[in-house]
Amino acid sequence: MANRQTAGTRAKDSDRNDTCRILDSALADGQLSMEEHRTRVALATQSETLGDLQSLISDLQTANAPVQLPDLKRRPKLPAVAGGAGWGLRLAVAGVLVAFGVGIGWGLYGNTTSPLSFTSDPGAKSDGIPGKVLTPPKQLQSLGGLNGLLEQMRQRFGDTMGYDMVIYPEYAVLYRPDPSDERRKLSYTYRGGFDDPSTQAKSEDDVLVDLAAFDVETAVGILRGAAETVGLNPADVKKENTYLTIDPTRDSTTPGELTLRANVSSDFGSGSVTFAGDGTVKRIDTVD
Template identity: 35%
Template sequence: MSDLSSATTRARDLDRSQTCTLLDAAYSDGQLGVDEYKARTAAAMHAATIGDLSRLTADLQIPAHLLELASAPEAQARRSGLRGRGLVAAVAAVVLLGGFGFGYLLFGRAAGSDQLTSVAGSTPAQPVAAGEPVDTLTADGIREFLRLFQEKFRDKTADDVDLYRDGAVVVRVIPGQPHRSQRWMFNGGFEPWTEPTNRDRDLATVDLEQLEVDRIGQLISDAPRMVGLPSGRIDRVGIRASNAEPRVTVYVKEGDAYKGWVTATLRGEIRDVQAA
């Protein structure tokens, strides 16, 4: 960062997503190992300032086609909010990279709009299947999501799942191709969100059948209080596969910033509570 004012400017969801795109590129070309990649991506998702984000990519070689993106957070921090702000959907550059990132597919409804939108200034997001809205941040919504998941895929396995207030993003292995995966968008129905990409065939998957829905639903309700933010809101629930033990992380926001999270097992047993 070239000046203190931009370094201390509060980061937006868009800035966090752009940083995750750069980390995806660094992971895919071998600059970062799996553990460091996951750690940096998690840090990016919860970064408070532009300076925090810049430090996560300062030692990386940035591909030429992403150089503009690399400088975007600093440049945007100086524009004094010239652009209107919508919730982040998906970073289109990630589709081109075929990255494995788990933090960059944030989405939501922009003010006055029910359309999922792309925020990288390029390819619009693909339309998703019409269907009744499902609030997957409630126990009943998760149950309905899992029912439709089973109906669509004939099993309940995934690499990663992100649940949102009005939908979800799922990464699944392509049947018969353990070295390939595809990202799906759920909005009352499932539709492919990206083209298939390469994956490490040894990556663990998570069996959503093991999810104790009522306990996770209760955890979602309790998370704001647990992180000391009773007025906070749940922005997202991430379900991550792991060779050790799958994890469910409930992310709490206050205003526009992530302020804390609670991590638990699929059975709802608390493993970590963090307040930003």
């Protein structure tokens, strides 16, 4: 009979995917904001143990979630060291590490006779290097920002291909194939540039398409009018609660085309407008 799993048990891809489904459920019923959801999903895809995954959902109500994580054994408590010797040992180790770090730093960068001599700071010397000011697109839900994001994709990857992309006001999340393993996909977060990716298992719904194959100006217009379209007061919708998803169409008669969805929410309801790449509206959903 297999032993019950503990917090230190290595997580499988299925465990990571189940955690993401639980987080999706928590977002849908209002337990998480979109920013919290995005952050936790990113952590879930990189988690190594079941304990790491459990910590991402421990404060959530998960009884109605579509899946559940396995119950974990509690880790046994370590016995206390007699006479308080444990704290003394920890302090001694900390002191050694600090001294070791200072010595390494001085050895690499110091120009004095001692690592504790700070009479001459090599970093204080003028190096004549001017500051380089970067101006990447940040307002991504505008015509210039969205076109700029797509151009950043071309510069970073050489194309605009991917499985799907989610575009928030100031950042985006992009999923692309993992060139080293066809069973997996890479998740890139864009914040003025594309960060190093995390990896996760690819699902059967992942279809590679050109994520730039849509009318950008029309998409921006639909996104900006989405609140009123679904019956919400635009003044009640916070900027961070508006986002655009770009996915491959599920219509087998038009392979390679895109389905876009403008999503909005407020304290008084939420909704979405689903449309094709040319702006043709497919459906309008409202949720009270």
